[in-house]
Amino acid sequence: MKTDWNPALRDQFDLPYWSELQAFVDEERRRYPVYPPAQDVFAALHLTPLAEVKVLLLGQDPYHGPNQAHGLCFSVRHGVRVPPSLKNIHAELHSDLGLPIPDHGNLEPWARRGVLLLNTTLTVRGGAAGSHQKRGWETFTDRVIRVVNAKSESVVFILWGSSARRKRELIDTDRHTIIESVHPSPLSARNGFFGSRPFSRTNAALVAAGRDPVDWNLTDSGNTGR
Numbered sequence: 001m002k003t004d005w006n007p008a009l010r011d012q013f014d015l016p017y018w019s020e021l022q023a024f025v026d027e028e029r030r031r032y033p034v035y036p037p038a039q040d041v042f043a044a045l046h047l048t049p050l051a052e053v054k055v056l057l058l059g060q061d062p063y064h065g066p067n068q069a070h071g072l073c074f075s076v077r078h079g080v081r082v083p084p085s086l087k088n089i090h091a092e093l094h095s096d097l098g099l100p101i102p103d104h105g106n107l108e109p110w111a112r113r114g115v116l117l118l119n120t121t122l123t124v125r126g127g128a129a130g131s132h133q134k135r136g137w138e139t140f141t142d143r144v145i146r147v148v149n150a151k152s153e154s155v156v157f158i159l160w161g162s163s164a165r166r167k168r169e170l171i172d173t174d175r176h177t178i179i180e181s182v183h184p185s186p187l188s189a190r191n192g193f194f195g196s197r198p199f200s201r202t203n204a205a206l207v208a209a210g211r212d213p214v215d216w217n218l219t220d221s222g223n224t225g226r
Helices: 006-014 016-031 043-047 084-097 137-149 162-170 198-208
Strands: 055-059 115-119 156-160 177-181
Touching (some): 006 016, 006 137, 043 115, 055 137, 084 198, 115 137, 137 162, 156 162
Parallel strands (some): 055 115, 055 156, 156 177
């Protein structure tokens, strides 16, 4: 992992759980389809350097269908049908900030603007949601959360759904801001996600802390600036 995350996470690679986790994932890939592809597992850390993290948006599992997951929570590549939860995120983005709803589900522009799009579990067996949970990924991603929490600059943590909200105990709310609600899934979005205005609230918290707001616009896919 040749990024500025490496010094902060290097100690994890020498712990027993890490070798066990990698052996498990390798065996799963040998026997089943596993998502995302191996080269995309750490995409969130590659696209959003630690030094530039302003927001941590926490997901759970990668998408478990073919050609969906590419290492960024909630995101799919251009040309892939937008999943239902992401459609609801788009709808709330429009309601909150008045931004146009994009015709794609690629969230890479957010990642390049300081939004760490982190899942708590970084791989999944195809067609089997939750199949790689409790195998070690949570230990690693908890460490990522703690590293972000240790940043001197104020960060906004966006926690959607019960799995993400359980991580609030890792976050120092005296220095950072937590924005949380139910998950944007169609099963729960109407119970508190719609109308929660996470994007404007995130930017208000960043500005209050003396940081630049995030450009949440996704309609110009060629704009990867920060």
